[in-house]
Amino acid sequence: MLLEIEREVDYTRSMIGRSRLDERVMQAMKEVPRHAFVPSAAQDQAYYNGPLPIGHGQTISQPYIVALMTDLLEPRADHRILEVGTGSGYQAAVLSRLVAQVFTLEVIASLSQQARQRFDTLNYTNIRCRVGDGNAGWPEEAPFDGIIVTAAAPTIPQSLLEQLKPGARLVIPIGQPYYHQDLVLVEKADDGAISANSILGVAFVPLVGQTR
Ligand code: SAH
Secondary structure, three states: OHHHHHHHHHHOHHHHOOOOOOHHHHHHHHHOOHHHHOOHHHHHHOOOOOOEEEEOOEEEOOHHHHHHHHHHHOOOOOOEEEEEOOOOOHHHHHHHOOOOEEEEEEOOHHHHHHHHHHHHHOOOOOEEEEEOOHHHOOHHHOOEEEEEEOOEEOOOOHHHHHOEEEEEEEEEEEEOOOOOEEEEEEEEOOOOOEEEEEEEEEOOOEOOOOOO
16 A cells, blocks of 8 residues: 555656655554454455545545645644544544644544544544534634645635634645545645645545535
């Protein structure tokens, strides 16, 4: 799986602006057992570089995309990161190896509960889960050093921009659900100015609910 991520990073280097990902990110991808986040019916594909169904019409993202989005966030050991779209919990688990604390929101209660169980089993103690609409973010814990959205939104939710610290990054797929979206890297400058750059075409399940 790691080799396939490296190959795809190299193949897409002109779009993503790097020919390799941060070593710490690759180490986290190596460390987190993806099979623990994949349903039993798909165990034989757990380390294949593609998305897999996790029930409720949702998917665990492709490992290359998880690695790339993690890298784009530029996570640091003292960071507190918000994820919208817990899903299987895999992306949160990868982030949890790199930062101080991960806060992850999911609308489907049973997915959130399953992810919680996986974190407990693996003893990943720095992840907090909450059931709710990620469009509103997690105001009680804001502001964050980085925000990652793992479902496709039509536009950047305003609440998430507000919950981003100056100097922090937001990585989010923007566009039509399922078919084509742009993976967008949003940066909030120290003076609060927002800039956004499209990195790559991606295909995510939709972010449901009302964009606020
Ligand atoms: N990060 C996940 C993959 C996420 S799939 C992983 O590593 O496995 C997208 C997830 O976003 C789905 O579980 C879906 O239920 C959730 N989702 C969709 N809209 C949401 C919203 N408004 N708030 C929170 N979660 C949402």
